[in-house]
Amino acid sequence: MQKVELLAPAGDLERLKMAFLYGADAVYIGGQEFSLRANAKNFSLEEIKEACSYAHALHKKVYVTVNIVLHNKNLVGLKEYLKSLDACGIDAIIASDITVINEAHKLNVNYEVHLSTQASTLNYGQGLFYKNLGVTRLVLAREASKKDIKRIKEETNLELECFIHGAMCTSISGKCVLSNYCTNRDSNRGGCAQICRWLFDMDGVEEPFSITPKDLNMVPYIKEMIDIGVNSFKVEGRMRSIYYIATVINVYRKIIDKSLNNTLTTGECKYYLDILNRCANRDSTPQFFLNLPTNKEQYFLGRDEISNQDFLGMVLDYDENSHIATIEQRNYFKIGDVVEFFGPNMETFTYKVNKIKNENDEEIEVARHPKMITKLKIDNILHKYDMMRIKVFDKDNYL
Amino acid sequence: MINKLLYIVNNKEIIEDLKKVGVKNFLFPLKDFCVGFNNTYDFDEIENESFIFINRILDNESLDLLEKKLNDNRDKIKGIVYDDFGVLYLINKLKLNVITINYQNHFGTNYQSINENLKYNDSVVVSTDITKKEIEEILKKVEKEVCIFLFGLIPVMYSRRTLLTNFSKEFNIPTKNNVLIDEKISKNKFIMVENEFGTVGYQRNYYDGLELLNLENIKYFLVNPLFLSDKEQIQLISDIKNKKLTLNIPNDKGFLYKETIYKLKEDK
Numbered sequence: 318m319q320k321v322e323l324l325a326p327a328g329d330l331e332r333l334k335m336a337f338l339y340g341a342d343a344v345y346i347g348g349q350e351f352s353l354r355a356n357a358k359n360f361s362l363e364e365i366k367e368a369c370s371y372a373h374a375l376h377k378k379v380y381v382t383v384n385i386v387l388h389n390k391n392l393v394g395l396k397e398y399l400k401s402l403d404a405c406g407i408d409a410i411i412a413s414d415i416t417v418i419n420e421a422h423k424l425n426v427n428y429e430v431h432l433s434t435q436a437s438t439l440n441y442g443q444g445l446f447y448k449n450l451g452v453t454r455l456v457l458a459r460e461a462s463k464k465d466i467k468r469i470k471e472e473t474n475l476e477l478e479c480f481i482h483g484a485m486c487t488s489i490s491g492k493c494v495l496s497n498y499c500t501n502r503d504s505n506r507g508g509c510a511q512i513c514r515w516l517f518d519m520d521g522v523e524e525p526f527s528i529t530p531k532d533l534n535m536v537p538y539i540k541e542m543i544d545i546g547v548n549s550f551k552v553e554g555r556m557r558s559i560y561y562i563a564t565v566i567n568v569y570r571k572i573i574d575k576s577l578n579n580t581l582t583t584g585e586c587k588y589y590l591d592i593l594n595r596c597a598n599r600d601s602t603p604q605f606f607l608n609l610p611t612n613k614e615q616y617f618l619g620r621d622e623i624s625n626q627d628f629l630g631m632v633l634d635y636d637e638n639s640h641i642a643t644i645e646q647r648n649y650f651k652i653g654d655v656v657e658f659f660g661p662n663m664e665t666f667t668y669k670v671n672k673i674k675n676e677n678d679e680e681i682e683v684a685r686h687p688k689m690i691t692k693l694k695i696d697n698i699l700h701k702y703d704m705m706r707i708k709v710f711d712k713d714n715y716l
Numbered sequence: 717m718i719n720k721l722l723y724i725v726n727n728k729e730i731i732e733d734l735k736k737v738g739v740k741n742f743l744f745p746l747k748d749f750c751v752g753f754n755n756t757y758d759f760d761e762i763e764n765e766s767f768i769f770i771n772r773i774l775d776n777e778s779l780d781l782l783e784k785k786l787n788d789n790r791d792k793i794k795g796i797v798y799d800d801f802g803v804l805y806l807i808n809k810l811k812l813n814v815i816t817i818n819y820q821n822h823f824g825t826n827y828q829s830i831n832e833n834l835k836y837n838d839s840v841v842v843s844t845d846i847t848k849k850e851i852e853e854i855l856k857k858v859e860k861e862v863c864i865f866l867f868g869l870i871p872v873m874y875s876r877r878t879l880l881t882n883f884s885k886e887f888n889i890p891t892k893n894n895v896l897i898d899e900k901i902s903k904n905k906f907i908m909v910e911n912e913f914g915t916v917g918y919q920r921n922y923y924d925g926l927e928l929l930n931l932e933n934i935k936y937f938l939v940n941p942l943f944l945s946d947k948e949q950i951q952l953i954s955d956i957k958n959k960k961l962t963l964n965i966p967n968d969k970g971f972l973y974k975e976t977i978y979k980l981k982e983d984k
Contacts, residue, residue, distance in 0.1 A: 385978075387825065389854065437800070442779050464775075464777075493872070498904050499901070503976035508976070515900070518900060520895075522887065525900060612886040
């Protein structure tokens with residue numbers, strides 16, 4: 318059976334470590350130059366080096382996005398940057414600009430070059446064009462259907478990477494400069510202001526509307542994607558929180574593993590889907606995989622993009638003798654709340670909060686302060702970086 | 717200079733009149749392989765020795781269909797302007813003897829990438845997302861003549877979704893095409909044009925790049941007169957000859973004098 322890779326986004330070292338801990342096989346990160354998401358913190362070269370050492374010790378991989386569309390003045394420093402990435406020991410760059418692809422090969426770097434989704438690949442002919450330029454992997458456009466993915470694999474025999482979860486663009490990636498016109502921020506150099514989520518007026522329509530799609534999820538189709546030759550399963554979201562990364566990667570790790578050994582049930586799929594949708598606070602659909610999306614796969618009317626308060630805390634320590642878990646609070650919780658714990662090395666379990674202590678071992682009724690240290694007595698064994706969240710869905714009801 | 721225009725055909729009826737005022741190169745949006753146009757043309761409607769325009773991002777099935785069409789009409793075509801490199805793959809596979817012009821929308825923003833691209837193509841369309849200064853630097857440093865977008869509606873988004881149809885379904889209203897939408901904060905207006913292959917949003921104002929006519933190292937100047945009347949199109953040719961736009965239509969100079977921000981920290 319082919320090797321299947323779960324590929325996570327990481328906006329910084331903390332999120333990178335969390336992604337690996339929760340089951341990612343590889344991460345993609347942005348450096349401080351030449352990367353979309355230009356206004357994120359992104360990784361310095363030192364941090365990229367550290368990320369590679371950390372990943373390689375775990376036999377995992379680091380890919381760096383060098384995916385802006387370069388203007389003349391952005392050519393300055395490109396060669397040196399590509400060489401520096403080689404010195405950091407990265408496993409691949411993700412690029413769309415032909416100059417980046419060719420420069421990397423001219424420099425004879427040790428890393429691979431993957432073609433970014435920004436290049437909008439939907440057919441094998443384009444795949445073969447870039448194969449001749451030396452790319453070893455295609456990150457397909459999010460618009461790729463099952464039929465197209467299968468054919469591209471058959472005709473190119475290149476590694477294929479497909480998005481399986483996260484936000485969608487209204488436009489084909491790389492084919493939108495709405496941001497340039499509405500905000501003067503260059504979307505193909507990382508300045509996308511997500512104009513498709515803004516509101517528009519149209520003659521004859523009373524209420525302002527957006528043209529934004531719902532998110533992508535491929536929960537029910539992972540097995541099919543494996544069968545048609547997808548090598549890497551990519552989660553969107555370099556700007557996302559550690560809770561989001563942990564939740565999404567944890568879920569897809571389970572789905573991929575269960576898909577590979579044919580033990581994934583329809584009920585579990587539904588449960589995982591509810592967890593994922595709740596985490597992002599947005600609906601998600603398989604989008605283009607089987608059919609052209611309709612109005613049902615879009616949001617039209619204005620909606621508040623308010624994140625929920627589900628993430629209650631992160632385990633910092635667990636004493637197996639006393640069964641005391643030290644937890645850093647992330648959202649308000651109190652005595653009587655029914656919560657659940659999840660983590661990379663355990664089955665999710667339910668817990669009723671019956672006593673809370675603060676860091677001075679004083680009993681308190683409520684954990685109300687962000688990042689305050691709390692202590693709970695919990696019989697189930699926990700590990701550092703396990704997470705506590707509001708219990709919304711009961712897995713037993715799905716089985 | 718009029719003989720260097722590469723003029724997108726939106727209305728076949730006007731071609732003879734345009735020829736009379738000197739236009740020689742016509743670019744026909746190819747039926748089933750273009751988005752953003754109300755009128756597209758099959759090979760039997762396209763004049764011999766014309767250019768064809770293929771601006772769709774193609775799926776495999778479309779690529780197969782295109783291969784057959786190109787092969788069947790190989791002697792009719794003077795040149796192909798395309799976005800998707802799958803088209804170049806076909807041109808090479810079929811050994812077509814045509815002028816190849818890569819118009820990878822929103823790419824073509826620096827001289828080095830254009831030069832790389834020119835190794836595989838006869839010409840490349842320079843992006844409209846850059847400044848005049850950047851265009852001038854590109855023209856100095858490219859190794860073959862390139863194409864410049866001179867005038868017309870500029871596509872600013874291309875979605876595979878049928879956004880207008882979806883909208884009408886959602887709100888249970890009749891489907892309209894060529895719809896103007898206003899972004900409420902920036903007050904920008906966009907014209908949305910849909911066909912079965914997707915939706916293109918055009919910046920409402922016509923791009924006026926007539927001052928670029930003075931530049932050298934240009935193979936063709938692209939003109940997209942979408943939604944202009946016949947009379948306005950003839951006037952446009954006269955304006956191009958005079959290098960000054962007098963047509964009474966909403967227009968601007970795009971990013972010729974307005975550099976986009978790469979990182980917010982530059983916005984100081």
